[in-house]
Every structure is written in structure tokens, then in C-alpha cells.
Amino acid sequence: MENHQLSESQPSVVERFLRYVQIDTQSDPQSTRNPSTEKQKDLSRVLVQELLDLGVSDAEMDEWGYVYATIPANSDKPNVPTICFCSHVDTSPDVTGAGVKPIIHRQWNGDDIILPDDPTQLIRVADHPDLTSQVGNDIITASGTTLLGADNKAGLAEIMAATEYLVAHPDIKHGRIRLLFTPDEEVGRGTEKVDIAKLGADFGYTIDGESLGTLEDETFSADAVKITIQGVSTHPGFAKGKLENALKIAADVLAVLPKDALSPETTEEKEGFVHPTRLEGNQDKAVLEFIIRDFTEAGLHEKETYLQNQLNDVLANYPGSSAQFVVKEQYRNMKDVLDQHPAVVDNALEAIQRAGLSAKRRSIRGGTDGSRLSFMGLPCPNIFAGEHAFHSRQEWVSVQDMQKAVEVIVNVAQVWEERS
Incomplete structure (x- = not known):
């Protein structure tokens, strides 16, 4: 023009x-x-x-x-x-x-x-x-x-x-x-x-x-991950040796994520990340949601495997609890x-x-x-x-x-x- x-x-x-x-x-x-x-x-x-x-x-x-x-x-x-x-x-x-x-x-x-x-x-x-x-x-x-x-x-x-x-x-x-x-x-x-x-x-x-x-x-290529944690619930007054608090399990998963890498606040250019976006629940059941980002599909799968392994390591400390790990494709x-x-x-x-x-x-x-x-x-x-x-x-x-x-x-x- x-x-x-x-x-x-x-x-x-x-x-x-x-x-x-x-x-x-x-x-x-x-x-x-x-x-x-x-x-x-x-x-x-x-x-x-x-x-x-x-x-x-x-x-x-x-x-x-x-x-x-x-x-x-x-x-x-x-x-x-x-x-x-x-x-x-x-x-x-x-x-x-x-x-x-x-x-x-x-x-x-x-x-x-x-x-x-x-x-x-x-x-x-x-x-x-x-x-x-x-x-x-x-x-x-x-x-x-x-x-x-x-x-x-x-x-x-x-x-x-x-x-x-x-x-x-x-x-x-x-x-x-x-x-x-x-x-x-x-x-x-x-x-x-x-x-x-x-x-x-x-x-x-x-x-x-x-x-x-x-x-x-x-x-980016993008996936979402939803982790549903099923803990072991009981009355807190009688919980010794029994209670496995789903919220604390979720907190442990977040705590093991690296502080200096793999997050939006620590990455740039072609680096991907694992980013928690939502946590809700109670001592019986908790839901953790993440978005996973990378420029390659292989990079996505690596990060999802990493997160799954961290979850498994945390769950090893809670023998009565379990978790569901669901990946949903968002875009490529x-x-x-x-x-x-x-x-x-x-x-x-x-x-x-x-x-x-x-x-x-x-x-x-x-x-x-x-x-x-x-x-x-x-x-x-x-x-x-x-x-x-x-x-x-x-x-x-x-x-x-x-x-x-x-x-x-x-x-x-x-x-x-x-x-x-």
C-alpha cells in the first residue's frame, strides 16, 4: 500500500x-x-x-x-x-x-x-x-x-x-x-x-x-499431564502409622523438581520445561496438573518420563498410596x-x-x-x-x-x- x-x-x-x-x-x-x-x-x-x-x-x-x-x-x-x-x-x-x-x-x-x-x-x-x-x-x-x-x-x-x-x-x-x-x-x-x-x-x-x-x-510441542494421587485417609487423632496424606505426597513431587532448571523461570530459547499449573485436593485425594513443553516430540517424552520417575520415587515412601499419570496431547x-x-x-x-x-x-x-x-x-x-x-x-x-x-x-x- x-x-x-x-x-x-x-x-x-x-x-x-x-x-x-x-x-x-x-x-x-x-x-x-x-x-x-x-x-x-x-x-x-x-x-x-x-x-x-x-x-x-x-x-x-x-x-x-x-x-x-x-x-x-x-x-x-x-x-x-x-x-x-x-x-x-x-x-x-x-x-x-x-x-x-x-x-x-x-x-x-x-x-x-x-x-x-x-x-x-x-x-x-x-x-x-x-x-x-x-x-x-x-x-x-x-x-x-x-x-x-x-x-x-x-x-x-x-x-x-x-x-x-x-x-x-x-x-x-x-x-x-x-x-x-x-x-x-x-x-x-x-x-x-x-x-x-x-x-x-x-x-x-x-x-x-x-x-x-x-x-x-x-x-513448542505441548502436552498436559494430570497426576491423580490416592492417599490413605484416616482420622488424624488416630493416624499414626496409617495416614498417607495425598496433599503431602503432591507437595513431595513438587519439592523434588529442580530449582535451577527445567522450569519456565530458568529456561530460554530452545529449552523446554516441566511446569506445575494446578494443585487441589485433600488428605485422601489430590490432583496435580502440569504442562510439558519442548521443541521436539522426543524432548517432550523425555520430560514426561522424568516426571513419571520422580513420582514413582516419591510413591516408594508411601506404600499404601497410588497415583494415576495421564498425558494429553495439546499441540505440536x-x-x-x-x-x-x-x-x-x-x-x-x-x-x-x-x-x-x-x-x-x-x-x-x-x-x-x-x-x-x-x-x-x-x-x-x-x-x-x-x-x-x-x-x-x-x-x-x-x-x-x-x-x-x-x-x-x-x-x-x-x-x-x-x-x-
Whole structure:
């Protein structure tokens, strides 16, 4: 897009983002419903109506809260692949998303940012190195008591602004474009009810990444482990030599995990981890939940074997007790799929460069909907949305980065058409 054209998308992406973040869409990992919280549909309904208002006539939300829509092809070429752009409507369960009050810090001067509703929430430049390139830009934060929701409402706003731009500029040639907005990504269930046949796309891109110019084509592989410990319960007044407290057994399992390795707080880059996420129970029965992460499936299995061995060693001290060890697959490293479809990454890198950015390929110490979508038949790397410090009250996003993401989305559509 030329500069005068890009300016048309600027008010749209910011205005949309500020509205979206004020809709509470927090998901719930303990819920068994689909979606895990009904309030996620509040935003999905807004997106459908806005798409219909833009002239995207087939926009719809299904019973699970997934939004599907189509920007029809306008290219004369018969074999342009169908591309999907995807973001998620939910926000993290880690920090409340109710009552978000977004603040625009215009032409930020480079000083630490104090969040007014809780002055202890200070966004220090020293702690957020990506801020150093944002001096003079407009930084959006929450007010200090909630997360912002840039993860992933920045992506939603960018896709919607790009849609508005493409609909208004039919001179920009592109193939058929499918839009997909999912619930429950933050609780690992974002693709659980996706209808791949209905989606009907050949390749996809999640717009859910961090730093300007980045493309993520590699994720963790991920499993969950649930350990259910059955102790020996008896009245504590008559428990000598009999009681085997399930909570203490669980605590022993946690205590034997290393303090200087194998955890999120002690690992980086390509190192995986074993991370306890939940403990509940009583003296009779306790449940310990973990997430296991590594970039290779072999690494996952090594860590699961390690955890199983630690559990067995602890149980040897409690002869009357037992435990169930259940592994559940969550997602796998999408690079295994993307390496088989190099055009998906190459075209996105070209689109980023056309926006005047230095394109950077990265691995992500996490996962996106694209991880599962790739293994469901939709190769799907992750393009930057500009979100930073996600899952925290110090979350922030740059207006200018969001504007560039809109440009990249439009460029992706153009590059696929040109190269088909």
C-alpha cells in the first residue's frame, strides 16, 4: 500500500481495537463448555455485524462461537490459493479482562509508563527492551488493574481493518480470502470445533505475534499431564502409622523438581520445561496438573518420563498410596508442517519486507491456533500483531505497529495473487 492509502486504515484499526478491548472475553480453563465462557460470543457477534456492515455478506457465528467470513476473489487468475487470516477473541485467564480502560500515550517520550489506576504497575523501559524502538510512537496500555487484551484483539482489529481496506479497494487483486475468529485459544482449545472443510482454505496465517516485522514458523510441542494421587485417609487423632496424606505426597513431587532448571523461570530459547499449573485436593485425594513443553516430540517424552520417575520415587515412601499419570496431547511444533510448504513462509516474509520492515523469522516459546491448524491440514505460521507483555497488567501495543500489521495483511493477499 502507498502511504496515502495506508492512512485510510489507521483510524479504523485503532478505533476498532479500543472498542474490542472493552468487551470482557476472558476464557476459563476449568470450564467444560464450548466456548468455555459465553461472554466470548459478545465480541464474536460484534465482529459478525461489523463484517456484514462492510459488505462481507456471508459472515456468521456458529453455535460454538467461531466466526467465518469470506472476502471473494477479484483476480482473473483461476488458481490463486485461498488464504485464511485468523485471530482469537478470548483473553488470558491469568489476569482479569473485565472493565478494561485503554489509554493512548501519544508520542511517547521514552520515560517509564505509570499506569494510573495502580501506580505500582510501572512499565519500565529496562524491563521491556522492545519499547526502546517506540519513542515518538503512540503506546496503548490498560489502566493498571486489568490486562489490555492486545493478545489477541490487536490481531482482530488488524484483520478487520485490512478487510475494510480490501473491500474499499477492489483494484487490489487477490484470491479468495477466508476469515476465522476463534474462542478459547488461551486455554488450548481454540481449534477444537473448527470445521476445516467449511473453512475451505489452502493456507493460513494467525495474526497473533509480538514484535514488529516478525514471523513465527516454529512453536513448542505441548502436552498436559494430570497426576491423580490416592492417599490413605484416616482420622488424624488416630493416624499414626496409617495416614498417607495425598496433599503431602503432591507437595513431595513438587519439592523434588529442580530449582535451577527445567522450569519456565530458568529456561530460554530452545529449552523446554516441566511446569506445575494446578494443585487441589485433600488428605485422601489430590490432583496435580502440569504442562510439558519442548521443541521436539522426543524432548517432550523425555520430560514426561522424568516426571513419571520422580513420582514413582516419591510413591516408594508411601506404600499404601497410588497415583494415576495421564498425558494429553495439546499441540505440536508447526515447523514440521510448514517446512513442507515453503511458499507460506516465503510469501509472508515478502509481504513484511514490502511494508518497509526488516523481516525476522522466530521460534515462539508457546503455541498459537496455527500450531493445531497446521496439523489439521491448514499450514499456518504466525504474523506479528504488535502485542507485548501479554497475560499481564503491563501489556502494551503500539498504534504504529498495528498499522504496519494491517499493511502486511493486505500485502500477503497481493503476494499470493501475484505469485500464482
